[in-house]
Amino acid sequence: MIGVKEVEEPKKQVPLVGTLKAMITVGKHLFQKPVTVQYPEERPRIPDRFRFRISLSLDDCVGCTLCEQVCPNLSIHMNKVERENQRNKRKIYPDVNFGTCTVCRNCEEICPTDAIYLTHEFETARTRNSFTYSPEELSMPEEEVIK
Numbered sequence: 001m002i003g004v005k006e007v008e009e010p011k012k013q014v015p016l017v018g019t020l021k022a023m024i025t026v027g028k029h030l031f032q033k034p035v036t037v038q039y040p041e042e043r044p045r046i047p048d049r050f051r052f053r054i055s056l057s058l059d060d061c062v063g064c065t066l067c068e069q070v071c072p073n074l075s076i077h078m079n080k081v082e083r084e085n086q087r088n089k090r091k092i093y094p095d096v097n098f099g100t101c102t103v104c105r106n107c108e109e110i111c112p113t114d115a116i117y118l119t120h121e122f123e124t125a126r127t128r129n130s131f132t133y134s135p136e137e138l139s140m141p142e143e144e145v146i147k
């Protein structure tokens with residue numbers, strides 16, 4: 001009939017071929033090192049260019065608010081922190097909400113004093129508090145932050 005395509009019959013496979021192929025694949029992988037790691041007991045290798053958790057040097061922050069202005073996700077807000085710092089007369093420092101931060105690095109790049117920077121740390125999951133790290137928490141090593 002015109003306009004009707006003939007349906008091709010599916011190729012018949014010898015039943016053992018598939019099984020043999022699978023066995024060869026399994027055999028190949030039996031002697032290879034697994035690509036998975038037993039996290040958290042085993043730490044994964046972190047690539048050099050990996051960046052996540054933001055840190056803040058309270059002594060170096062001059063409270064210019066540039067990091068807050070440049071953040072595309074409004075993840076940074078300035079907070080009043082009562083501490084002695086001759087370089088930060090207004091006593092304002094950034095916090096960071098890691099729930100919305102997309103690790104774009106704008107804040108690090110614009111900071112005139114290198115006070116805010118991204119690190120290799122990635123274990124920022126919290127059980128009780130919000131995802132927002134206060135300026136003081138940003139200045140602590142991750143293991144000291146109360147989660």
Ligand code: SF4
Nearest residue numbers: 071101102104105107
């Ligand atoms: S890395 Fe980007 S998204 Fe995250 S706080 Fe800095 S400017 Fe905002």
Ligand code: SF4
Nearest residue numbers: 061062064065067111
């Ligand atoms: S962290 Fe840097 S950019 Fe942000 S307020 Fe402090 S000095 Fe300014």
